[in-house]
Amino acid sequence: MTSRESVEDPRLQLLVDGVVRLAAGDLDARIQPSKHRDDIDAVITGVNLLAEELGHIHADLEQRVAARTAMLRRTQVELEQMAKTDALTGLANRTLLTERIHGAILSSTDGGKAPAVLLLDLDSFKAINDILGHSAGDAVLVEVAKRLRSAVREQDTVARLGGDEFAILITEASEEEVLRIAHRASEYLQDSMCIGIETVWAMASIGVCIGKRGDRAEALMRDADIAMYQAKARGRNNVQLFQPEMLDAVQERSRITAELRTAVTGGELALVYQPVVELASGRVIGVEALIRWHHPVRGTIMPGSFIGIAEETGLIFELGRWVLHEGLAQMRRWSQTDPDLTDFCLHINLSAAELLRTDLLEDIRDTLANYGLDPRRLILEITETVLMSRETVQEQVLSGLRELGVGLQIDDFGTGYSSISYLRSLPADTVKVDQSLIKDMESDPRQQKFVSAILQLIFAAGLNATVEGIETAEQAAQLEAMGCLYGQGYFYGYPGPATEIPDQLRRPARRL
Incomplete structure (x- = not known):
């Protein structure tokens, strides 16, 4: 080719x-x-x-x-599943629960029943964690998840939202069915759990919100949460169905919180002072500083209406600091205007939360020094439940206060644990017996014996006693006969402004 x-x-x-x-x-x-x-x-x-x-x-x-x-698709599905599942219990997490609530709401707009949401919070989980450790706490959460699964229907969703908080989404059910499931869940949590060699209980406060067509997922969760806190407020370990007035109460608390934030800087707070007397002589030996809120619209608001809110929101630190500074500043003013009145003490209530203030000791020491006051003239009243359940940080603060020379008094004795075994070891000088114990003392001989026994117990522990709520001469005479040294109540004087205190201190002793 x-x-x-x-x-x-x-x-x-x-x-x-x-x-x-x-x-x-x-x-x-x-x-x-x-x-x-x-x-x-x-x-x-x-x-x-x-x-x-x-x-x-x-x-x-x-x-x-x-x-x-x-393989990538399978991995993506697994990752999505992990992202929507609680790793410890295998339950749905908040993300998946929210998605399913949205889906249930959409289904209800097509003719189905609106979904219901249950919110649960374990009542004693912190104690389990603190005493037995986090491994035991995890085991409890796994068991709670198992019991909640068994309490619901197959189409319902049980979720763990975090910590010891759980939720249940119930779809296509009547109000009666929803409440039946809620009570069944509560019942299943009543039984004890064996965790290792320990037996524990993990009962729950349950809030129930039954939705209406057009409700948003956020509103369902919010209202169930409000109902759950109502369950806690009503003694825990119970089921509460959300009612609209519950939301009104929460909104009112929100308004009070917002207004309380400006009360200190706005000059709306004031202190009144109630005498503490020596029963035998009737001589005023001290005054208790009591806070009042003079609201520009609502008028005078008593502490029972806002102290709890202040503790929940952290405002108690600011309020406590203000009371301390104002009370000690008033002590200084009295010493300047009435220099002969120097042998009485100032009593100030200290909340449990304030013991966790990192600057509490320094603040008290510096404020006393700034006003030139002897620490022994300041007595801090602390509830017995705080003193009995104190933790390491609180122990250190209480020890520091005693080293500083500040007096400590157990407040509201008889309304909390009142543990005899703790009484001897409490870091206090005196015990204030709650007024509820002497309410029927005049007419009930058995109550007289009971109060006498309590006082003898306090004396045996090496402590002095102050009884509050004394309203009659007969009550005062009975308590003095029982050996009680100090008292406080309307019989000796109502809480009043600072200007009235010098006259009360100079007034002749009110003898029985």
């Missing part, structure tokens, strides 16, 4: 076309060899073999890509 014949051979054009098709991705392209079996046919055969190999490689690659894609 001549050179010119080779160039003009039609197989060459077929070969070029085949290579172009292969290059374009057509791996099924093939070139038919001729009968010549020459060099051109050899090249054609080689190109066909290469195309065959490329086809196998491409098929294998596609198979691998398909397998990898399937």
